[in-house]
Amino acid sequence: MARPGGIAADQLRSLVERIERLDEERKAIAGDIRDVFAEGKAVGFDVRALRQVIRLRRLEKAERDEQEALLDLYKHALGMDRR
Amino acid sequence: MARPGGIAADQLRSLVERIERLDEERKAIAGDIRDVFAEGKAVGFDVRALRQVIRLRRLEKAERDEQEALLDLYKHALGMDRR
Amino acid sequence: MARPGGIAADQLRSLVERIERLDEERKAIAGDIRDVFAEGKAVGFDVRALRQVIRLRRLEKAERDEQEALLDLYKHALGMDRR
């Protein structure tokens, strides 16, 4: 196991800082998303309904991806994926 | 209120697509974070401990921010924030 | 799985009622808390500041707990927790 004391300390610091940096980016994007919802609300959309519609689209996409993956599987099984 | 049927449809589509785009970015960053954790694990760190360290640092920062907010609040309550 | 129709109905009713009962207790306590804040306000305290102080104390406690958890984690990782 990498011990906190020793050369690993630099590695640890590097990892932690990279993660924290990425976390900030993620937070920033979450803020952007909130802003877009607020904008929608400002022009008269119901935010909750907006969220529902997006969730639904995500689920549908997941289903479609599933279907596609299945199709790929069949194609592969039938040797249809080799150029 | 913006009605789903009618001219608002374009606005709605635009909002939804912008949000979905941002969501993808967010997911991508989440993936990057996962990768960094995986890298840490690969060089021998305990992922659970790593997370705990990061959580603690976040908590410490939150507390410092709160202290500051509290101070500002007291200043305000005592009228020390007016010019 | 326990089916809504059938003998499980009694179990279901019992669970739901117990939860609703507990929920009422919880609501009652929330009311008590509100009352104490109102009392504080009545004797001249700034409710917002009061809340902030309490939040800060909670945060400090959380941090202490986390420090301890982290220490335990390290001990465990180093095998210092086995009798």
Place this chain on the structure above:
Amino acid sequence: MARPGGIAADQLRSLVERIERLDEERKAIAGDIRDVFAEGKAVGFDVRALRQVIRLRRLEKAERDEQEALLDLYKHALGMDRR
């Protein structure tokens, strides 16, 4: 405004402690509720569905209360609330 320094300090401490005490009780009850849900899950109920059912009952109760309040209003308007 009540100043933190002075006799108010005791009042403040008292208020804070009473609130924290009540908060603990509230947390304890929340824990009890979680336990009941866990028990439901253990005997085969779907926790999410359980929550939905409870939310629905709460809404229905709110509606009924609304109706009752309205009825009282009418009664009052018609002088039916005097013995």
Place this chain on the structure above:
DNA sequence: CTGCCATTTTACCGGC
């Protein structure tokens, strides 16, 4: 009635 804050719900991630 608006914005803030807490609680609840949802989604994710590591472990078994």
Place this chain on the structure above:
DNA sequence: GCCGGTAAAATGGCAG
């Protein structure tokens, strides 16, 4: 592959 726990999001409630 599922489950349990943990963090993020979202909904609801409250003070101002």
